[in-house]
Amino acid sequence: MNLFEKVRHGVVVSCQALPDEPLHGSEIMARMAKAAEEGGAVAIRANTKEDVRSIKQAVSLPVIGIVKRNYDGFDVYITPTTKEVDELIEAGADMIAFDATRRNRPNGCTLENLVGYMKARGALAMADVSTMEEALYAQQLGVDCVSTTLSGYTPYSRQNGGPDFRLVEQAAGVLNVPLFAEGRISEPQQVALLLAMGAHSVVVGSAITRPQLITRRFTSAAKRRTSADESEVTN
Numbered sequence: 001m002n003l004f005e006k007v008r009h010g011v012v013v014s015c016q017a018l019p020d021e022p023l024h025g026s027e028i029m030a031r032m033a034k035a036a037e038e039g040g041a042v043a044i045r046a047n048t049k050e051d052v053r054s055i056k057q058a059v060s061l062p063v064i065g066i067v068k069r070n071y072d073g074f075d076v077y078i079t080p081t082t083k084e085v086d087e088l089i090e091a092g093a094d095m096i097a098f099d100a101t102r103r104n105r106p107n108g109c110t111l112e113n114l115v116g117y118m119k120a121r122g123a124l125a126m127a128d129v130s131t132m133e134e135a136l137y138a139q140q141l142g143v144d145c146v147s148t149t150l151s152g153y154t155p156y157s158r159q160n161g162g163p164d165f166r167l168v169e170q171a172a173g174v175l176n177v178p179l180f181a182e183g184r185i186s187e188p189q190q191v192a193l194l195l196a197m198g199a200h201s202v203v204v205g206s207a208i209t210r211p212q213l214i215t216r217r218f219t220s221a222a223k224r225r226t227s228a229d230e231s232e233v234t235n
Ligand SMILES: CC(=O)N[C@H](C=O)[C@@H](O)[C@H](O)[C@H](O)COP(=O)(O)O
Pocket: 014, 016, 066, 078, 149, 150, 153, 182, 183, 184, 185, 203, 204, 205, 206, 207
């Protein structure tokens, strides 16, 4: 079974913790991935070659690798150049996700030569896009699949608090490559809806693997209750 058959209609769990997050560390991310596997995840999305390597040892699921790296003066940070692609191939990533916007990249790299490089090296390429135009252009360049990861994270894309249902529905209806729904998916019913809209699979990150943010949803609800109580007393 190829990777796309394996992940079809399932949940990919993004296991990422940046250096400033409490769960940062490859050992911890490998345990997170193991928990996701036990919970029925069909694949893992992970950041850095170290995390990809450590997760590959811990689980038997396909791993979609990225390298988040900031270069001075550039907005693109998800696998911006061929250097990050090399790191992920070396770490054994089963697919490589990358920023597929048409914004400038460091070291003279372009979107076109980045995709060409991945294809030449035999890597599966997942295009992280923010708009329908970017999805169509990525497909034209020959990527293997598209993900809605960056909707709401480029200044010109739709900004909303939740998943970009409209982009998922439109893109799934038009693209010939599999479309992954990703970004701000926080409820199980959204997963069902996105799959019904035609998403090949759904990628969920923070709502499963960032406990500080999960905690915040509950503590915010408690605060809202407290302020409601206070206003009842004063009225
Ligand atoms: C925009 C960006 O940098 N997204 C990153 C991409 O890998 C991750 O920080 C997200 O956690 C991932 O896309 C999953 O999304 P969410 O955590 O919202 O379920």
